[in-house]
Amino acid sequence: MECAPTQLMDDFGRLVSIQWKDAHAIETVVTQKIPQLMASDQAYQNARKYSDPENIRIEGELAVQRAISTILSDYLELFQQFTQNPEFKERLTAFVLMLIDGRRAS
Numbered sequence: 001m002e003c004a005p006t007q008l009m010d011d012f013g014r015l016v017s018i019q020w021k022d023a024h025a026i027e028t029v030v031t032q033k034i035p036q037l038m039a040s041d042q043a044y045q046n047a048r049k050y051s052d053p054e055n056i057r058i059e060g061e062l063a064v065q066r067a068i069s070t071i072l073s074d075y076l077e078l079f080q081q082f083t084q085n086p087e088f089k090e091r092l093t094a095f096v097l098m099l100i101d102g103r104r105a106s
Helices: 005-016 023-039 042-050 053-084 086-105
Strands: none
Touching: 005 023, 023 053, 042 053, 053 086
């Protein structure tokens, strides 16, 4: 019997006792983004197919670390571009405002 991601997040939240600033964003990363990255992590997938439980766990831990590093890298790159590239900042701001205005008009 599988637990729903929300139930797992509730259980996880009780274990770590962290009040996230944006709990929904963290839930999305934990229940969607990290599993997606792990699904495409070749070393982890190979371990799942060909290794014993101990090696699967070890490679799984490494895959989670790689996924977190990838996510952090993406956000840092976005932040750097936004703060250091005036053209990117201008275009991103215009794009996001267009998205919001478009949604509002819908």
